Amino acid sequence: MKNILHLVALCLFTTLAAPALAEHHQSKNTGTAASAHPDATRAGFEMLQAGGSATDAAMAMMLALTVVEPQSSGIGGGGFFLHHDAKQGWMQTIDGREMAPAAAGSTRFLGEDGKPLPFIQAMPSGKSVGVPGNMRLMEMAHKKWGKLPWEKLFEPAIRLAENGYVVSVSQASWLRRLQKIWVDFPEARALYWKDGGPAKSGSIIKNPELGALLRELQADGADAFYTGKTVAAISDVVANAPRSPATITADDFANYRAILRSPVCTSYRVYKICGMGPPSSGATTVLGILGAIERFDMGKLYAEEPERAWHVIGESMRLAYADREKYLADRDFVAVPVDGLIDKDYLASRSQMIALQRARPQMPGMETYPAGNPPGSVARTAAISSEVAGTTHFTAVDAEGNIANMTSTVEGPFGSQLIARGMVLNNELTDFTFAPEKDGAPVANRVEAGKRPLSSMSPTIVYNAEGEPILALGSAGGKRIIMHVTKTLIGVLDYGLSLEEAMALPNIYYGGSGLLIEKGSGLEALQTDISRLGHIVVTSGLPSKLAGAQKTEEGWIGAVDPRSTGQAVSELP
Incomplete structure (x- = not known):
């Protein structure tokens, strides 16, 4: 597998001023690390070699990505973190999603005419910046599951910031x-x-200013991010933004908390699949799609009539995304019927709307599957939110079998385009729905002070029938993240592919112009056949940055998307 580099191949890594990795001992299973950037993967594996936990490795990757992949993620943004405890046998999740400042009101992204601003006007601005969450997330994760000293986790990122890194394609x-x-x-x-x-x-x-900030955080902990000169620098940059300046205060930072939340889990065939709950729409939508296709023999369908397999996936997506747009938002502000959205009977009834022979009629720009009425839901108006195809994902598994699986983001490419102390500040507030009302009713994902915007980040862990974890994965891609993760799960669980092979499957997404299939992929050969089933099929560039790990007979093996520049490193016993 070309994207899996075992320890014997570590010489292929080219990191400036990085120390040599420890000598390989065949009797020791160090673990695996996978991310969308080789320097970040190396940082994570360095922690594993030093005896660190999966959490230590993941946090070192998060910090390194702040330096080398600032267009996608970093400490100026937020994320969702999944952790499987090998000894306890359970999973917990941390919500480190960004938060709207107190000054943010429901009309934040409306123009003078009262209409929603164009996204490109709202994104590069002070108004788009939310209170970052990644450092509080890191603090909580390290306290709960870290083994190495806090200071150790910063070493690779500081080297990269001060000595420099190579710009990727x-x-x-x-x-x-x-x-x-x-x-x-x-x-x-x-x-x-x-x-x-x-x-x-x-x-x-080189980014010496970011290096200096990382050294302060290394010495003084996460409080150094949420107090003092870092807060002052962020507040000043936002207040003096060249486009749409805004207010973000010391109180906004003081009030930020990372939140330990219960995972959202349900069965799929013989497996148990778990993910992140609201404000992520990842788990409920991924599980909604899988619940709708569960009545189909996808393995047989893919082998005999692949166009119908992709048709079923596309129709299931339309169903699940309709529910996503209507019901999902920050659960601390809105009653989200999480249990109802993944209820087996509800999803079975939704699935009956899918005809194997023919797609539901559609028109460009229109969603023709209505949202359903899941158990526990209340009357609400659906409204589509914006989400740019950015973000990153990384996974680590340590020698004991603990799993750290995190999706991290600053939202769009280079977030708000604002820089404070060398770090890119997020534009996460544009993940809120710009129009606060639709048809006279409030929209669930409208902007509100202290609220966390809806996200499609979908870090996922899969357990087998014996309750053992067998897969951990996630992706970048904005609202497409859900589909990148779902098609990969189908590839492994239904088609019997390896994780790497499943990641390489063509990407598919239902957009405003119809059923989008990945340009240049094997799906293009099926375009005519899929069109005959009633779909408006459009070829499109659908890049993804999947990363994850799979448990095999040999041990845990990391894998990355062949479309990305990422790498995975695994050391097997």
């Missing part, structure tokens, strides 16, 4: 695309432009 591409917007953002240009233009692939970027 993906990062260079984003820098080119943002060139016109950055005319208004000199701090971003100062960091990521070279010789008067966007840094090219292969360039070396």
